[in-house]
Amino acid sequence: MEILLIIIIGLLHAGGLYMLLRRSMFKIIIGLILLGNGANLLIFLLGRLVKGHPPVLPDGAKIFAEIYADPLPQAVILTAIVIGFGLQSFAIILIKTVFKVLETDDLDELNSTDEEI
Amino acid sequence: MNNILVIAPILLQLFAGTILLFFWTKTQIQKVLSILFSFLSLGLGIWLFLLTWKDGIQFTHAGNWAAPFGISFVADLLSATLVLIASISGLAVSIFSVGTMREERLKFGFFPIMHFLLMGLSGAFLAGDMFNLYVWFEVVIISSFVLLTLGSTKSQLEGAIKYVSLNLLASSLFLIGIGFVYGLTGSLNFADVAVKLSAISNRGIINVTAGIFLVSFGIKSAIFPMYFWLPASYHTPPPAVSAIFGGLLTKLGVYALVRTFTLMFGGDEFLGIMLSIIAALTILSGGLGALLQKNLSKAFGYLIICHIGFMVAGLGMFTEVAILGTVFYLFHDIIVKTNLFMVAGLVLKINGTQDISKLGGMYKSYPLISILLSIPLFSLVGIPPLSGFWPKIFLIQGGLASEDYFLIAFIVLGSFLTLWVVAKIWAEVFWKNAENLPVKASGLYFNQMSKANQSMVIIPIIFLSIVSLYIGFAAENIYVLSEKIAADLMNPQNYIETILGIKTILP
Numbered sequence: 001m002e003i004l005l006i007i008i009i010g011l012l013h014a015g016g017l018y019m020l021l022r023r024s025m026f027k028i029i030i031g032l033i034l035l036g037n038g039a040n041l042l043i044f045l046l047g048r049l050v051k052g053h054p055p056v057l058p059d060g061a062k063i064f065a066e067i068y069a070d071p072l073p074q075a076v077i078l079t080a081i082v083i084g085f086g087l088q089s090f091a092i093i094l095i096k097t098v099f100k101v102l103e104t105d106d107l108d109e110l111n112s113t114d115e116e117i
Numbered sequence: 118m119n120n121i122l123v124i125a126p127i128l129l130q131l132f133a134g135t136i137l138l139f140f141w142t143k144t145q146i147q148k149v150l151s152i153l154f155s156f157l158s159l160g161l162g163i164w165l166f167l168l169t170w171k172d173g174i175q176f177t178h179a180g181n182w183a184a185p186f187g188i189s190f191v192a193d194l195l196s197a198t199l200v201l202i203a204s205i206s207g208l209a210v211s212i213f214s215v216g217t218m219r220e221e222r223l224k225f226g227f228f229p230i231m232h233f234l235l236m237g238l239s240g241a242f243l244a245g246d247m248f249n250l251y252v253w254f255e256v257v258i259i260s261s262f263v264l265l266t267l268g269s270t271k272s273q274l275e276g277a278i279k280y281v282s283l284n285l286l287a288s289s290l291f292l293i294g295i296g297f298v299y300g301l302t303g304s305l306n307f308a309d310v311a312v313k314l315s316a317i318s319n320r321g322i323i324n325v326t327a328g329i330f331l332v333s334f335g336i337k338s339a340i341f342p343m344y345f346w347l348p349a350s351y352h353t354p355p356p357a358v359s360a361i362f363g364g365l366l367t368k369l370g371v372y373a374l375v376r377t378f379t380l381m382f383g384g385d386e387f388l389g390i391m392l393s394i395i396a397a398l399t400i401l402s403g404g405l406g407a408l409l410q411k412n413l414s415k416a417f418g419y420l421i422i423c424h425i426g427f428m429v430a431g432l433g434m435f436t437e438v439a440i441l442g443t444v445f446y447l448f449h450d451i452i453v454k455t456n457l458f459m460v461a462g463l464v465l466k467i468n469g470t471q472d473i474s475k476l477g478g479m480y481k482s483y484p485l486i487s488i489l490l491s492i493p494l495f496s497l498v499g500i501p502p503l504s505g506f507w508p509k510i511f512l513i514q515g516g517l518a519s520e521d522y523f524l525i526a527f528i529v530l531g532s533f534l535t536l537w538v539v540a541k542i543w544a545e546v547f548w549k550n551a552e553n554l555p556v557k558a559s560g561l562y563f564n565q566m567s568k569a570n571q572s573m574v575i576i577p578i579i580f581l582s583i584v585s586l587y588i589g590f591a592a593e594n595i596y597v598l599s600e601k602i603a604a605d606l607m608n609p610q611n612y613i614e615t616i617l618g619i620k621t622i623l624p
């Protein structure tokens with residue numbers, strides 16, 4: 001399971017970085033989403049994968065006798081997913097507005113600077 | 118000392134932002150309330166600072182769960198001072214935006230979002246937990262995205278694309294770093310992580326983790342070679358927004374670097390060399406970039422980068438005197454950079470352009486204002502005894518002590534480049550003969566403003582100039598404060614013991 005996750009995380013990061021380096025704005029957003037998901041899975045993996053041991057004390061026990069699933073990484077990932085969702089939706093709206101105003105999807109054309117009072 | 122009121126500065130800004138949301142279209146009420154809340158937050162900042170100064174570190178753990186389990190909020194002297202300085206800047210920007218922001222932008226919720234941004238900043242300064250710091254970073258960047266794009270002009274949108282994508286990348290990297298730290302230590306509390314990381318013998322993996330944090334915070338604080346988003350975006354929003362960005366956002370990255378690289382990854386030789394090289398190149402590229410710019414705000418944007426280099430240099434030397442210089446520079450820089458962008462805004466409002474080749478004759482037409490504007494400009498250069506001079510002394514002293522002659526050369530070069538840029542700006546904008554600039558019909562010029570609005574533009578500049586003069590002329594007080602902070606940062610024993618509530622021995 002770990003090996004599979006490692007490969008998936010690697011693919012997500014590689015794909016994300018590849019998309020980030022493209023010239024199209026739309027692909028940048030896709031790249032950021034992939035990268036975010038890769039990071040979330042990475043936390044999940046580094047929080048240790050444990051199967052079938054919930055972080056709940058058995059009846060009568062005072063401490064955990066054996067290794068248990070750590071709930072914290074999952075809480076962290078949940079928060080990160082929610083935050084990432086908000087940021088990504090902002091970014092999508094932003095590129096939509098940029099596309100409407102500038103009528104281009106090509107980042108190389110975004111190089112003007114004008115002023116306003 | 119356990120004190121739940123540590124989070125009061127955050128709650129106040131949250132309350133302010135929420136209240137202001139209820140007056141969405143009533144901009145007059147928003148203006149009054151925003152200034153009122155900014156004064157309150159300044160009061161709270163002073164209170165928290167005095168409390169921390171007198172009684173030592175203040176902290177609270179969420180739900181009263183002891184340290185590594187409950188999320189901690191910690192106000193040590195560095196955090197408390199930064200909260201205070203952020204509230205000073207916040208007050209100035211609040212007043213400045215009453216004077217300069219256009220009505221239609223205020224109607225899209227400028228003030229509430231500015232207060233949410235300040236909430237995020239206070240939260241980030243007070244966070245004692247790595248993931249909590251991440252969350253506050255996100256609060257800050259989402260607010261800054263909105264502030265940056267408010268008004269949706271063409272240049273703003275172009276700047277925003279670069280700013281948003283690089284900041285999202287930095288957040289992802291921060292998250293990856295958090296994953297690594299959690300995998301290594303099983304904890305996210307700064308104090309706990311510091312203890313557990315020092316027990317790990319494989320330094321290689323710790324350096325990789327530190328490198329990820331360096332890139333992530335490096336993008337946010339605009340160090341070489343990750344600063345390209347800053348000159349592309351900081352000059353595009355209205356001056357009030359630029360002022361709060363230029364003063365506080367990159368400094369948040371520097372704060373995060375200082376916090377993690379003293380508490381968690383401190384004292385590593387490899388990281389020290391990395392930071393020194395990055396600092397030198399940041400100073401060089403920022404200074405040379407500023408020299409080339411024709412746009413006043415863009416030149417100031419490059420100067421931000423140049424001066425971030427000074428702070429990172431102190432961190433790279435990693436001696437107590439150098440850290441003292443870094444901390445001192447941080448305090449001075451927040452005030453001066455906020456002020457500089459307000460100065461740029463005032464120049465724009467008076468002349469209708471920020472192109473320094475077209476500007477001129479400011480000294481002739483506005484002598485008093487010009488003398489006022491000379492204070493932030495020359496504080497920036499660090500002409501003694503103004504505020505920029507003292508931290509550089511300590512940075513150079515730190516470099517001499519650790520024999521980093523190479524960094525000293527770059528610090529001197531950086532100061533010289535800053536002097537050159539400011540001298541050029543002074544000659545071009547204030548002394549040169551004025552050209553007849555075309556008058557824009559849509560523009561709101563300074564001399565068309567009402568007297569009340571004019572004073573709203575001038576007062577914050579005077580206010581921050583007084584603060585910078587205080588930092589310059591009462592440097593002894595700031596020195597004592599920075600020395601104490603530097604001692605705390607270099608010997609985090611006290612911090613760790615206070616937060617974890619146990620005696621620990623760091624190697």
